[in-house]
Amino acid sequence: MDSDADPPLTVGIDVGGTNIRAAVVDGVGQVLDTAQAPTPHSAEALVLAIERAVRELGSSHRVAAVGLAVAGFLDVDRTTVLFAPHLPWADAPVARDLTDRLGVPVVLEHDANAAALAEYHFGAAAGGHNVVVVALGTGIGGALLQEGRLYRGSFGVAPELGHIQVVPDGRACPCGKRGCWERYCSGTALVDTAIELLATDPALSTLLAREVAVDAGMLTGRRVAGAAQDGDPLAVAVMADFAHWLGVGLALVGDVFDPDLIVVAGGVAGSAPLFLDAAREHYAQLATGAGHRPLARIRSTQLGEAAGLIGAAELARTAVRGP
Structure with missing residues (x-):
């Protein structure tokens, strides 16, 4: 068995x-090797893609x-995926399926929980x-996280922040509701907002707008962020709208949980300077009692897009060695 000085290597996978x-x-959260693939659209293909990624990495590492x-x-035992709006x-x-295929323990965690543990x-x-x-x-x-321990709620799904309704009868969401926070504040939302702004002002002429006119399919959240970095007026307006909705949601989060620290993570956080x-500023203005109560510090991720997979790998290591 590995000693404390030589913790086992594990694979973390962010299934987005x-x-x-x-x-x-x-064992110190350093990424040694990586693999990536598009997320398939069927359940069986997704399991196979994950198996291939692990076997690829396992060919060079124990x-x-x-x-x-x-x-x-996830279910309470975190072995079964009950529902995933963006996955099949x-x-x-x-x-169980992946443990049988791979012959090593496989554990599941909600992606935000995994990222939180890694950041902690x-x-x-x-x-x-x-x-x-x-x-x-x-x-x-x-x-x-409360003193480093995850709060999961009674049935293991708390806190489901992305599907808090911020706009009554707003944009349709894959979860079945309308106006969810993530429909206005996510990588997908950057694209939708750009398209909406163009629809309200068809005469708007920027490089990004012309690219969309040629091929709307090329528009991605990363492209919007890149254009904003270059000063494209359409993209800058999209990021301003994004910042507004992020502040709205963070004010709700602050009112409900009263945290001392909020960490903004995920792939979009790579564009946090924008x-x-x-x-x-929006958060500080919208928080209930603003000006008369302490507010949470808001930091950007230090681990970037790797946070979820680093946290998942750490949980897998705990499953092998014990807490």
Whole structure:
């Protein structure tokens, strides 16, 4: 058995709505090797894609266990994916199926919970007492840490922040509701907002607008962020709208949980310099009792897009060695 000085290597996999990102991670949260693939649209193909990624990484590293950070609801034992708005799994015994295929322990965790644990142990959430992590990606994931321990609620799905309604009868959401926070504040939302702004002002002529006119399919959240970085007026307006809705949601989060620290994580957080300062201002104005109560510090991720898979790998390591 490995000694404390030589913890086992594990694979962490962030199973997102757009991509599967896998990595071999060591005991201090360092990523040693990576693999990536688009997220398939069928349940069986998704399991096969994950198996291929693990076997690819396992060909060069001795892997003791695998952790999956999943964008969806898990059962209390965190072995079955009950529902995932952006994934093809429903009531799927994913941990059992992959354990049987791979021959090593496989554990599941909500992606935002995995990112929160990684940030707490290795990144921006270190030293926080009551910490909320808001993971901005294809949608929004949320996690709550109280003195380093995850709060899961009675049935293991808390806190589901992305589907708080912020706009009555607003944009339709894959979850079945309308006006969810993630429909206005996510990588997907950046695209939708750009299209809406163009629809309200067809005469708007910017490089990004012309690209969309040629091929709307090329528009992505990353492209919007890149154009905003270059000063494109359409993209700058999109990011301003994004910052507004992030501030609205963070004010709700602050009112409900009263955290001392909020960490903004996920793929979109890589563009935080474009929106986070403005979001902080909106949050400070909209929080109930603003000006008469302490407000949470708001930090950007230190681990970036790797946070979810690093946290999943750490959970897998705990499953092998014990807490």
